[in-house]
Amino acid sequence: MGHKFLESNFLIFLAIFSAFMIDGCAAGAANTPPPATAAKSSNAVSTGATIKIETNSPADTVRVFYKNLREKRFREAIFLTNLRPAIEGLTETELKEFAVDFEAVAKHVPAEIEINGEIVSGDIATVTARLPDEDLEKSEIQEVRLRRENGIWVILTVDETAEKLIKQEGKNYFYALRIETHHNEARTMLDRISKAQMVYAAQHGGTFAEIPALIEKNLLPSDVQSSESTGYLYAVTLTDNRTKYYSTATPALYGKSGKLSFLVVLNQKSSPILTSKDNNGKPMKN
Known part of the structure; x- marks a missing residue:
């Protein structure tokens, strides 16, 4: 341990x-x-x-x-x-x-x-x-x-x-470990965003919110708006009159802070589904 x-x-x-x-x-x-x-x-x-x-x-x-x-x-x-x-x-x-x-x-x-x-x-x-x-x-x-x-x-x-x-x-160990850690932290933050959206939707008639509103409701930490702690940039896009959304996590510095780009979309049962790939530092699209 x-x-x-x-x-x-x-x-x-x-x-x-x-x-x-x-x-x-x-x-x-x-x-x-x-x-x-x-x-x-x-x-x-x-x-x-x-x-x-x-x-x-x-x-x-x-x-x-x-x-x-x-x-x-x-x-x-x-x-x-x-x-x-x-x-x-x-x-x-x-x-x-x-x-x-x-x-x-x-x-x-x-x-x-x-x-x-x-x-x-x-x-x-x-x-x-x-x-x-x-x-x-x-x-x-x-x-x-x-x-x-x-x-x-x-x-x-x-x-x-x-x-x-x-x-x-040698020194490459730290760089590889940092990237691996940031990947895990990005997954964790996207999971927090999904859970925050569930709580928000339950309180607002099934509609979702952008990141600032989730922070204002104390459903997300403020550092989600900065890449400093996790090495990633996060975004939420609302669709269908705010009844659906998708969220992304993109490396702030491709190859240094992370390599994978992440995407969370809602399936037919409104459950969040996470996918990821090396997208050369670009956001994944829904």
């Missing part, structure tokens, strides 16, 4: 950290004392922790990762994970293309991360910390897995299969 905090946000990152911490489910116990095999150092760090954190230990790596993430030092943060090969080849200009995605996650990182457990077994470690849950409103104890490589602890953000793919794809 992926790390809940970041998993709920990509593309937000949400998407870049699609399965952030391997087996990052809620831990059953807190305040686990570090075992005798934990890294030792004369320099201890105690910020936000309920255990003693030794410099360069697994717990310290987790602390520094979230500190870098919160302070928007995204390259430095990702370098501490096994996603590193996906960012090493990115120029600063290319990295800025993901700034919106990264910042959407960074703003939810607490000023201090409560780290309350560290278990080390050879070159494998598990750190427990209190992090935001899936809805970002509450926090819970979650696990972070790490692996020691050449004396340095690395946060395991993806499994071995994905790790091999990342090494093969």
